[in-house]
Amino acid sequence: MILTIDVGNTRIKASVFEGNTSLENFVFDKNEIEKKIEKILEKYPKCSDLVVASVGSIEKQSFLTFENRLKVHFFTHEDVFPFQNKYATPKTLGIDRMILAAGATLQFPKQNRLVIDAGTCITYDFIDENDNYLGGAISPGLRLRYESLHNFTARLPLLTLEEPDSYVGNSTAQAIHSGVVNGFVYEIDGFIDEYRKEFSNFIIILTGGDADFLAKRLKNTIFANSNFLLESLSQTYQYKIDND
Ligand SMILES: Nc1ncnc2c1ncn2[C@@H]1O[C@H](COP(=O)(O)OP(=O)(O)OP(=O)(O)O)[C@@H](O)[C@H]1O
Ligand SMILES: CC(C)(CO)[C@@H](O)C(=O)NCCC(=O)O
Numbered sequence: 001m002i003l004t005i006d007v008g009n010t011r012i013k014a015s016v017f018e019g020n021t022s023l024e025n026f027v028f029d030k031n032e033i034e035k036k037i038e039k040i041l042e043k044y045p046k047c048s049d050l051v052v053a054s055v056g057s058i059e060k061q062s063f064l065t066f067e068n069r070l071k072v073h074f075f076t077h078e079d080v081f082p083f084q085n086k087y088a089t090p091k092t093l094g095i096d097r098m099i100l101a102a103g104a105t106l107q108f109p110k111q112n113r114l115v116i117d118a119g120t121c122i123t124y125d126f127i128d129e130n131d132n133y134l135g136g137a138i139s140p141g142l143r144l145r146y147e148s149l150h151n152f153t154a155r156l157p158l159l160t161l162e163e164p165d166s167y168v169g170n171s172t173a174q175a176i177h178s179g180v181v182n183g184f185v186y187e188i189d190g191f192i193d194e195y196r197k198e199f200s201n202f203i204i205i206l207t208g209g210d211a212d213f214l215a216k217r218l219k220n221t222i223f224a225n226s227n228f229l230l231e232s233l234s235q236t237y238q239y240k241i242d243n244d
């Protein structure tokens with residue numbers, strides 16, 4: 001049994017896996033990390049490994065306190081991955097993107113894959129059928145768009161996610177919802193359309209905190225799985241054990 005932990009820029013997500021099956025998911029804040037892990041381990045004492053992917057400010061140190069009880073693995077770009085990394089700056093590629101690419105490679109062998117993670121940031125990652133990781137894009141996520149409109153202007157209020165009435169927002173609030181939500185959806189559909197021009201065939205995996213909201217609104221049909229990063233973390237760890 002393994003405990004996987006995804007430290008994002010907003011929240012921490014965790015899941016206990018028995019083989020490939022996720023038994024339970026958890027979401028918590030940075031300040032309660034040790035207490036929460038403690039609780040999870042109490043409930044699942046059979047956990048033998050703690051596997052972490054962190055792009056947040058939490059360092060390896062926070063997890064080492066658990067080393068007397070279980071094997072702790074903190075993923076870095078030095079681990080073995082099932083793809084060739086063609087990024088020009090492989091050492092600065094986010095470990096979450098590497099885990100997503102690894103999961104896509106392992107779960108969907110021998111085909112082109114586009115992974116879209118709609119989290120704090122939206123990330124796009126493309127892995128071709130020969131298992132070359134090519135790169136993608138990074139842009140602001142849904143909540144970040146609402147927050148930056150407010151934080152960097154004098155007059156725009158901080159709004160929370162709401163379905164816009166129309167493209168033609170007829171009030172400040174409606175104009176913001178239209179810009180943020182429609183802009184978000186158009187961006188993603190637009191990227192998918194561009195990829196289609198270059199690669200005739202590829203599967204699309206959509207994940208992240210906004211995946212479910214998005215899935216219903218895209219014109220392109222896609223496979224949405226908000227647990228894909230944690231599943232990929234468990235699979236990439238298994239791959240590492242088998243290939244080290
Ligand atoms: N309770 C919540 N707190 C924060 N964001 C939430 C919540 N529920 C849904 N969301 C949505 O999820 C998005 C953030 O995604 P997610 O939780 O995957 O980010 P994260 O944990 O920071 O991960 P990452 O840094 O890997 O993107 C926000 O844009 C927001 O709209
Ligand atoms: C883009 C984020 C913030 C998404 O979580 C993360 O993957 C990251 O910090 N990446 C580093 C830059 C890069 O991936 O090229």
Ligand SMILES: [K+]
Nearest residue numbers: 117119120121
């Ligand atoms: K992300």
